[in-house]
Amino acid sequence: MIFRSIRWRIAFPYVLxxxxxxxxxxxxxxxWVQNDYLQSTRSRxxxxxxxxxxxxETLLAQGGRLxxxxxxxxxxxxxxxGMRVTIIATDGRVLADSEKDSATMGNHLNRPEVQQALTTxxxxxxxxxLTMGYDMLYSAVSFxxxxxxxxxxxxxxxxxxxxxxxxxxxxxxxxxxxxxLLTALCAIVLAFLIAGRTTHPVRQLTQVVExxxxxxxxxxxxxxxxxxxxxxxxxxNWMAEELQEKISTLSSQRQRLAAILEHMADxxxxxxxxxxxxxxxxxxxxxxxxxxxxxVGASFVQVARDHELVEAWRQCEQWDEEQVDTVELERxxxxxxxAVTPIHEADKRSCLVxxxxxxxxxxxxxxxxxxxSNISNELRTPLASLKALVDTLRxxxxxxxPAAQRFLDRMETEIDAVTQIVDELxxxxxLESGRVSFQMQPVAVPELVEPPVERLRPQAERAVLRLETxxxxxxxxxxxxxxxxxRVVSNLVHNAIKFTPAGGLVRVRAAFDAAENEIVISVADTxxxxxxxxxxxxxxxxxxxxxxxxxxxxTGLGLAIARHIVQAHGGRIWVDSIEGQGSxxxxxxxxxxx
Numbered sequence: 242m243i244f245r246s247i248r249w250r251i252a253f254p255y256v257l258x259x260x261x262x263x264x265x266x267x268x269x270x271x272x273w274v275q276n277d278y279l280q281s282t283r284s285r286x287x288x289x290x291x292x293x294x295x296x297x298e299t300l301l302a303q304g305g306r307l308x309x310x311x312x313x314x315x316x317x318x319x320x321x322x323g324m325r326v327t328i329i330a331t332d333g334r335v336l337a338d339s340e341k342d343s344a345t346m347g348n349h350l351n352r353p354e355v356q357q358a359l360t361t362x363x364x365x366x367x368x369x370x371l372t373m374g375y376d377m378l379y380s381a382v383s384f385x386x387x388x389x390x391x392x393x394x395x396x397x398x399x400x401x402x403x404x405x406x407x408x409x410x411x412x413x414x415x416x417x418x419x420x421x422l423l424t425a426l427c428a429i430v431l432a433f434l435i436a437g438r439t440t441h442p443v444r445q446l447t448q449v450v451e452x453x454x455x456x457x458x459x460x461x462x463x464x465x466x467x468x469x470x471x472x473x474x475x476x477x478n479w480m481a482e483e484l485q486e487k488i489s490t491l492s493s494q495r496q497r498l499a500a501i502l503e504h505m506a507d508x509x510x511x512x513x514x515x516x517x518x519x520x521x522x523x524x525x526x527x528x529x530x531x532x533x534x535x536x537v538g539a540s541f542v543q544v545a546r547d548h549e550l551v552e553a554w555r556q557c558e559q560w561d562e563e564q565v566d567t568v569e570l571e572r573x574x575x576x577x578x579x580a581v582t583p584i585h586e587a588d589k590r591s592c593l594v595x596x597x598x599x600x601x602x603x604x605x606x607x608x609x610x611x612x613x614s615n616i617s618n619e620l621r622t623p624l625a626s627l628k629a630l631v632d633t634l635r636x637x638x639x640x641x642x643p644a645a646q647r648f649l650d651r652m653e654t655e656i657d658a659v660t661q662i663v664d665e666l667x668x669x670x671x672l673e674s675g676r677v678s679f680q681m682q683p684v685a686v687p688e689l690v691e692p693p694v695e696r697l698r699p700q701a702e703r704a705v706l707r708l709e710t711x712x713x714x715x716x717x718x719x720x721x722x723x724x725x726x727x728r729v730v731s732n733l734v735h736n737a738i739k740f741t742p743a744g745g746l747v748r749v750r751a752a753f754d755a756a757e758n759e760i761v762i763s764v765a766d767t768x769x770x771x772x773x774x775x776x777x778x779x780x781x782x783x784x785x786x787x788x789x790x791x792x793x794x795x796t797g798l799g800l801a802i803a804r805h806i807v808q809a810h811g812g813r814i815w816v817d818s819i820e821g822q823g824s825x826x827x828x829x830x831x832x833x834x835x
Contacts, residue, residue: 252432259428267421274413279378282406283365286380286399289322290363293397294384297328301386307336307394315339325377325400329355331393349398354381358396367403376403442470446477458485508577508596512541512554514589528596530573541594546572550579557581557592567599576603623655630655679725679809683718683833686751686760693731694749697738705743708734711750718833719760725806726830732799733764733826741768741823753832759812760832765825771818779816780804803828 296318297310310328319326319339328337333350335343349355357364358381367378381398385391437444445462452460461481464474502509508525512518521536521544529536529544536544542551549568557564564581578597583590630648638644694710701708719726730749737747745767754761771779780800807814807828818824 252436255432256429263421263424267417270417271414275410278410290380290382290399294382297384310336312337327398329396354379355396358383510594512592516540553579554581576600623659626655679722684721684723686716687712689726690751693727697734701738707746709748713752719830720833721830729803729806732803737764737766741766759829761829763827767823770820770822772820
């Protein structure tokens with residue numbers, strides 16, 4: 242790989258030659274230094290050994306005995322010489338040693354240096370010491386009983402660890418290696434300077450090409466020579482100008498298209514001829530419950546995960562014709578319209594899939610249909626009663642004053658029912674449009690709960706129900722429109738009484754939710770409960786559960802009005818219910834600032 246660079250092809254031979262020469266010189270110097278140091282150490286050991294031997298001969302000549310040579314004497318000599326000192330008798334007994342107790346040491350007669358000293362007067366060897374546990378260099382010299390005696394009575398042996406020698410040699414080697422590395426570094430720097438100056442124009446051109454490849458289309462190179470490289474630079478700059486202009490035009494168009502796709506409400510998917518997703522916008526990923534990173538590259542079948550969507554896509558692939566269908570995605574509770582259109586690009590074929598979310602439109606249509614049905618049903622009953630009462634009066638009931646009075650009372654009741662529906666519709670309309678002004682002020686929570694509860698207590702007693710109130714002490718003041726909050730409480734308590742059988746319990750409770758920093762008021766009953774399918778729609782206008790319809794009372798607007806009042810206070814309203822076990826309605830109110 243390195244020889245693909247011109248700079249390396251120039252610098253490498255020069256650097257290699259210098260390195261080989263320096264390496265050979267370094268090896269030669271290292272071996273020479275090691276041998277020279279070993280020879281010097283042997284000479285020093287031998288010289289010190291002769292001195293020690295002469296000192297022992299002098300001691301013996303003055304009447305001393307071999308037994309006077311002890312470990313203390315050996316340690317003193319070793320301290321002065323900086324070496325290990327061992328004195329050995331001719332029979333191999335160790336008389337003294339500077340490192341070990343001589344009494345515990347074995348016979349040394351068979352040591353090579355001892356044998357040479359006894360034979361020739363001096364001997365050296367290097368080997369592993371069983372006594373010391375590491376390699377050592379030994380030098381042994383024989384000594385006589387006196388200078389005039391010819392009888393050899395022992396051997397004095399000096400030793401130094403080979404590790405010390407190696408350490409000294411290594412220090413010299415490090416010096417040689419350091420010089421080698423410094424010289425090699427200088428050679429490399431010089432080689433690269435020469436090669437760099439030669440290849441500098443080519444490298445500049447390469448850098449500019451890399452910047453353009455990375456997206457910097459404004460990168461240019463100023464010609465510095467008039468040779469071939471200079472001409473190449475001029476032509477390259479002209480090519481870069483043309484390329485920048487074309488890429489800028491394409492990039493601008495692509496950004497506009499990408500912005501349109503990302504912010505479209507409709508989902509867009511493009512698949513290739515192998516059925517893999519090449520492009521998917523945010524809306525399509527949301528509708529199909531995936532992400533753009535996961536979907537791109539996956540097959541359309543894996544991304545869609547719906548047999549009707551896949552079938553429409555496959556028919557477009559098979560017949561090469563646009564396919565349109567309306568599909569309900571049950572797993573995501575969505576209703577979408579899919580349009581699959583074939584796209585022909587040269588010799589490739591792909592598909593454009595457009596997904597339109599019709600869920601909200603379908604929901605609005607359902608709400609509109611239910612609203613018309615519910616309001617028609619609510620008005621039909623009182624109007625039919627009024628029609629029957631009028632016909633009865635016209636047929637002769639006017640001539641019977643008591644009967645006419647009863648019919649007029651019934652007519653008044655039905656008219657009041659129609660009036661209540663109209664009033665509640667107007668109130669709900671004003672709440673939804675935001676035209677109602679709320680008189681917000683700090684209010685004690687008992688003032689919001691107790692008045693409506695006491696007003697409905699006679700009704701609870703007539704229904705044989707227990708109506709209890711629990712207000713946690715020391716509650717903070719609520720920021721609320723007192724009259725409208727009382728209406729919410731009255732509505733919830735009235736519903737609880739209406740749907741709780743005799744002997745049941747209705748409990749109204751107010752407490753402080755520290756986690757949400759708000760006051761929560763709840764109305765719980767032991768009544769018939771609400772079916773699970775009805776819970777999501779319980780706060781819609783005119784919506785009644787089946788049990789409520791069977792009872793035939795109420796307009797179905799009370800909970801819708803309560804929801805808007807609570808939301809206008811910045812609170813929440815929700816319900817927990819199990820069919821047959823009762824319901825608990827909750828709503829929250831903000832606390833007043835202190």
